[in-house]
Amino acid sequence: MSNFIVDNNGIKRYLVTINVNGIEYTKVVKANTLLVNFLREELDLTGTKKGCELGDCGSCTVLLDGKPVNSCLILAIEADGMKVTTIEGVASTSNLDNIQEKFLEYGAIQCGYCSAGMILSAKALLTENPKPTEEEVRAGISGNLCRCTGYINIIKAIMAASGQEVLN
Amino acid sequence: MEGIRYPKENTLYKKKEYTQIGQSKPRIDGVSKATGAGKYCGDLKFPNMLYGKMLTSPHAHAKILSIDTSEAEKIPGVIKVITHKDVPDLKYGISPARWDENVLCIDKVRFVGDKVAAVACVDEETCYKALKAIKVEYEVLPAVLDYRTAMNEDMPQIHEEYPRNINTEIHQLFGDVDKALEEAYHVRTDVFEGQRTYQCPIEPHSAISIWKDNKLTVYSSTQSVHYFQYYIAREFGLKMGDVRVIRPLVGGGFGGKLEPTGLEFNGAVLSRLTGRPVKMFYDRAEMFAHNRGRHQGHYEITTGVSKEGKILAAKANFVLDGGAYTSLGIATAYYAGGLLPLTYDFENYQFDLVRMYTNLPACGAQRGHGAPQPKYAFESHLDNVAEDLGIDPIEIRKRNARQANTNTCNGMGIQSCYLSEALDKIEEITDWKAKKEKGLPKGRGIGMATGSFVTGAGYPIYRNDYPSSSCMVRVNEDGTSATLYANAIDIGQGSDTVLCQMTAEAMGYRYENMKIVTGDTETAPLDFGAYSSRQTAYCGWACKRAGEEIKAKILETAGFMMHLPPEDLECEEGIIFSKSRPKVEPITFEEAAKKYFIIKGPLVGTGVYTVPRLGGYHKGAPVATSPSYSFCTQAAEVQVDEETGEIEVLHAWDVHDAGQIINPALMKGQVHGAFGMGFSETVMEEVVFNKDGKIINPDVGGYRIITALDMPNFTNDLIPSNDEPATPWGLKEIGEGSNNPTMGAVRNAIYDATGVNIATLPLSYEKVWRAIKEKKEKEQAAK
Numbered sequence: 001m002s003n004f005i006v007d008n009n010g011i012k013r014y015l016v017t018i019n020v021n022g023i024e025y026t027k028v029v030k031a032n033t034l035l036v037n038f039l040r041e042e043l044d045l046t047g048t049k050k051g052c053e054l055g056d057c058g059s060c061t062v063l064l065d066g067k068p069v070n071s072c073l074i075l076a077i078e079a080d081g082m083k084v085t086t087i088e089g090v091a092s093t094s095n096l097d098n099i100q101e102k103f104l105e106y107g108a109i110q111c112g113y114c115s116a117g118m119i120l121s122a123k124a125l126l127t128e129n130p131k132p133t134e135e136e137v138r139a140g141i142s143g144n145l146c147r148c149t150g151y152i153n154i155i156k157a158i159m160a161a162s163g164q165e166v167l168n
Numbered sequence: 169m170e171g172i173r174y175p176k177e178n179t180l181y182k183k184k185e186y187t188q189i190g191q192s193k194p195r196i197d198g199v200s201k202a203t204g205a206g207k208y209c210g211d212l213k214f215p216n217m218l219y220g221k222m223l224t225s226p227h228a229h230a231k232i233l234s235i236d237t238s239e240a241e242k243i244p245g246v247i248k249v250i251t252h253k254d255v256p257d258l259k260y261g262i263s264p265a266r267w268d269e270n271v272l273c274i275d276k277v278r279f280v281g282d283k284v285a286a287v288a289c290v291d292e293e294t295c296y297k298a299l300k301a302i303k304v305e306y307e308v309l310p311a312v313l314d315y316r317t318a319m320n321e322d323m324p325q326i327h328e329e330y331p332r333n334i335n336t337e338i339h340q341l342f343g344d345v346d347k348a349l350e351e352a353y354h355v356r357t358d359v360f361e362g363q364r365t366y367q368c369p370i371e372p373h374s375a376i377s378i379w380k381d382n383k384l385t386v387y388s389s390t391q392s393v394h395y396f397q398y399y400i401a402r403e404f405g406l407k408m409g410d411v412r413v414i415r416p417l418v419g420g421g422f423g424g425k426l427e428p429t430g431l432e433f434n435g436a437v438l439s440r441l442t443g444r445p446v447k448m449f450y451d452r453a454e455m456f457a458h459n460r461g462r463h464q465g466h467y468e469i470t471t472g473v474s475k476e477g478k479i480l481a482a483k484a485n486f487v488l489d490g491g492a493y494t495s496l497g498i499a500t501a502y503y504a505g506g507l508l509p510l511t512y513d514f515e516n517y518q519f520d521l522v523r524m525y526t527n528l529p530a531c532g533a534q535r536g537h538g539a540p541q542p543k544y545a546f547e548s549h550l551d552n553v554a555e556d557l558g559i560d561p562i563e564i565r566k567r568n569a570r571q572a573n574t575n576t577c578n579g580m581g582i583q584s585c586y587l588s589e590a591l592d593k594i595e596e597i598t599d600w601k602a603k604k605e606k607g608l609p610k611g612r613g614i615g616m617a618t619g620s621f622v623t624g625a626g627y628p629i630y631r632n633d634y635p636s637s638s639c640m641v642r643v644n645e646d647g648t649s650a651t652l653y654a655n656a657i658d659i660g661q662g663s664d665t666v667l668c669q670m671t672a673e674a675m676g677y678r679y680e681n682m683k684i685v686t687g688d689t690e691t692a693p694l695d696f697g698a699y700s701s702r703q704t705a706y707c708g709w710a711c712k713r714a715g716e717e718i719k720a721k722i723l724e725t726a727g728f729m730m731h732l733p734p735e736d737l738e739c740e741e742g743i744i745f746s747k748s749r750p751k752v753e754p755i756t757f758e759e760a761a762k763k764y765f766i767i768k769g770p771l772v773g774t775g776v777y778t779v780p781r782l783g784g785y786h787k788g789a790p791v792a793t794s795p796s797y798s799f800c801t802q803a804a805e806v807q808v809d810e811e812t813g814e815i816e817v818l819h820a821w822d823v824h825d826a827g828q829i830i831n832p833a834l835m836k837g838q839v840h841g842a843f844g845m846g847f848s849e850t851v852m853e854e855v856v857f858n859k860d861g862k863i864i865n866p867d868v869g870g871y872r873i874i875t876a877l878d879m880p881n882f883t884n885d886l887i888p889s890n891d892e893p894a895t896p897w898g899l900k901e902i903g904e905g906s907n908n909p910t911m912g913a914v915r916n917a918i919y920d921a922t923g924v925n926i927a928t929l930p931l932s933y934e935k936v937w938r939a940i941k942e943k944k945e946k947e948q949a950a951k
Contacts, residue, residue, distance in 0.1 A: 052868055096202065103198075107833035109201050109202060110841065112197070147368060149837055150844030153840065
């Protein structure tokens, strides 16, 4: 467990160091600070969305040491010393990631609220399984809910991002 | 990217050379959404900002005896606690006759989740502590939880002004229904029941209110900045000009973000009292409690048909569960029956409806508004009628299909209509005839239905005499970009993109050079916002007119520059050229625009559109009127597992008569999403309450919406046309009509697969399994 101090109200506050998108951040957090709130409130990385705060919708998906997780179900102190990738860290400064490009090209984005989580789930899937079948793509994003697109263009975009021929 | 392929043999479609519309241009907000840079309301922060939450009622129906906020006020970090004493007592709602909701409840709460008090604190965590510390004494009253018995004499009355809990009552009669039914060859009545569903956008509602120096600014996840501005100003007695409503990105609405909530009203009061910005937001459970989702209803449908299946008369007798308040429900009620005569042509029609108050969350406008459940009932019923007569389901629809340039019996005028063609096409692309003749494997079935929807409501959301839509375009001083200012609201459907395409088309400019400022009452002119699938047509007219004004101005300037009369000039894709003298050197839009600015000042165009008067003169005639209607057919092929009741849609098809397509990729996305939502509503979704009126599944784990594993593969098809005179470029709506047929199509496929008729939505795996089991047992017993 990380170092802590006790504030004037008797509440323990912990010192954590989390690498987010390649940058080390050292911050003081409460034991109940969620990773999603750490990212959004402490670091102003609001690309990670909150949709349900129960781990149901997948909007807050980030990569924790490369694995997709719901950041609303992870405490900031659990991520101490780990590497987090958020949507802000997917693209390099000048270029979009291939998955982002394909999401744009295939009309996979409508309201955009699920997009960050979808793209990160897709990123994790394609890292693990560079040539997934359509069923594997569907399973890979089944933890990310989308209310706008009916998923069809998202599935096509991910298939295309894996270099597989898709009819647009 | 692939465009739409217009078949050569279709002589109805006169191909025109468009450069900006009819193409899958990338979304104007795409990159900001793909990179996480785009800001939604909940992502915004202001210096010194407070966080606010509302305390809501734990009881479905109770008197408020007392509210004690003293303990809450003592908690460190609690800045302000308010009750009904601190807020205006002016009631609000959709129409003056139905203003029935208070900012905070005064003497009574009417559903679990009704607004009782609000707090503003330094952080979210402190808000929850404060809410727990507020003591409210209630006298619990008996509650009305079943809309079907809400009218009974012995039921408690929810609103003083509405005896027997009747919120809205409709009785419409067109033609001579009784006579037609008497003369009919076959008369059949079916009863169906819908369920409560919820829009469930992935972005929760939030609002940030900043009341400073007599001016109130509200950032909100809203579908209509104007409607919010109007009601917020009215509630607080402010001039509309002193209320600024801004829409950041909106993460889906589907009707649920069309009306102001307690978040805007209470946030405004908290900001005024604290002098600080206040951010208020719903969590997922609070969204379900606020609701405003689809009404559940009891739908009795009777039709009388000829031997050939021609519908001679139809009778619709509906009861809707409206919940505790009117919300937008009076429009829902009229839509429920008003849209039924669209797809099929019959002369005699009776529509009776009561919308009941219950002690459940208020229902409002969900995608398709009042139409999808009644349409589901009608399409299911029509398949039953076809079976009685031994007529193929597509054939009976062909025999009744709406034709172009006709009027419905309830006073709606239809100009362009290709429903018959869409029926032929769906028959062809689904291989319908072969499947029907040869039969499908065991457990498999195919079904279809028709759909239609208004391309914009014919009358504004609240009574006023403003135009329907307006916009302005300002060309940058050097001509290298143009900014569209419009208050049409992009909630994900892509209106910002298509409006910029249309503006660029009208200007003779390039979409890629367009910018847009939208969703801000202080910078962009009036538009009523995103509802009734109106924006592409209405704001599209405004954009077309503003763009044409710019083009006329710039061609005049170019005429001087080129020493040619403006009538001889044309501008396409930013290039100005002579129509008669091909050897004259063209000049660019940029050059001419810059010259215009130097000589005359800002190059600005404005556009406005007002819907002409539409519809009949009977009570309720305005609802369901529209300048134009889309038409479509949908089909689904399903596989039902008899052992488990599991329903898998193997493939789905949609054939659309949507007029001129502005952006094919966005159009397809709308259809996919609408089918997905409709399919989800057919087999899974249902807000479930316990015996005390409390929602037991207020989360997306318990309230199941489809995942990527459930969505079938999909075929989009079109009947191309551009002959609709009432809309710019002959376009038609796409977003809501495309979930009009879905529930009926899926139900009809399940019936075809199993032979079981389940009268209550959703057609869950359990219900299907049980019905199949009962059917088998009955068949066994008969042997």
